[in-house]
Amino acid sequence: MVDSCDDEYLRYVADRSSQLKHLDLGFFQWFDLSVWTEALKKLSLLEEFSVYGTDIPSDLVATLASYCPNLKTLKLNNIHSLVKDEMAIAIGESLPKLHHLELTWSYVSNIGLQAILDGCVHLESLDLRMCCFIDLKGQIGKRCSRQIKCLQRPNDPINIFHYGERVEYTTMEKFFDFVST
Template sequence: MSASSSTVVPPPMMIDWTELPLELTSLILLRLGAVEILENAQKVCTQWRSISKDPSIWRKIDMRDLGNRKKGDLDFGILCRHAVDRSQGGLLEINFGAFATDELITYVAERSRNLTSLGLGRFFKCVTKAGFMKAIEKLPFLETFELAHSGIILDLKAVGHACPRLKTLKINSLGLLAYIFSINSDDDDYALGIAEAMPQLRHLQLIGDRITANGLKAILDGCPHLEHLDLRKCFNINLAGNLEKQYLGGDQSA
């Protein structure tokens, strides 16, 4: 071979996905979202479809990871119900993303009484306060609740009583400030509900809330186990004196 001859590159190694060990295949499926498993992965072969029906695959359902799909491409309500059914009551964590409805939340709550984590986001007319509260009352073991950019104002006192084990609460109200200003006359509604009914909280996030210094003090007094507090974009709080010390952890008796 002459010095000017090009180097021969061997062809890339081809992987036969159907011959992978069952344990490795399960790990691969666990890294995929519910939509990807139901729409693609389970169609690879008989073995993958069989593994995709294992309830252990469905202890966590995340409907947020939708790739480039648009809302009109698939019926996410039907897909979510399929995923919940496959969990056979073993579902522990679910995040609906933007596709929650009263009916869908109720469907999950009635079949997943051991649920520990619930995430909702970017819904407006599809979820009502009454519908949500009816469902949340069926989830006494809930430890984490996340709500982002919703169109409803919740009764957090009632949520706390329904979910006495709640340790993490994240509420992002950004993008809906005008809406909240128009219907919520009491700046500290959320804060007082949290302070009164969520004594086990460790992590609290209230982004864009209308909480005031009084509400913050109520939370610090009512949630003695609080480890992390995120109050970004909460512009009604003016820290001063003992409240600032208590917020910074320097004076727990304030």
């Protein structure tokens, strides 16, 4: 669901899709957490939850953990509510069964990353591309390399679409140079 999702539409989907296993949302205005709680109660079979370009409260992670026990993949891309690591800490505390996590374009720092590594012991893949506050030098980088089978580092190449054209940025510096022009 992109752009058009609101409280009514989420209720509509939840009421008619109790067997839904994957939910992808992008570029919508955040709505009431109580509406999300009611929807997630009905979507208890979710295995993958993805949000792009929308700030969400960290309380949503606890709600996901409570009502979606099969959740194995979480994608929170371009989510700026990760600025102070609350979301990353909530992920580490609430989703120990998580296997795949994407946090591209997020402001998560090493503090949040540490919480994720401590709490998500089954994590196999972790995507940190374009996370400019992550520094994988030192012990945390070594730990990521040991613990995570498929690690996408902050400076790893990422493909995005810009006005219909695919553009590959090989480093964050190239991206920031591009957006500043």
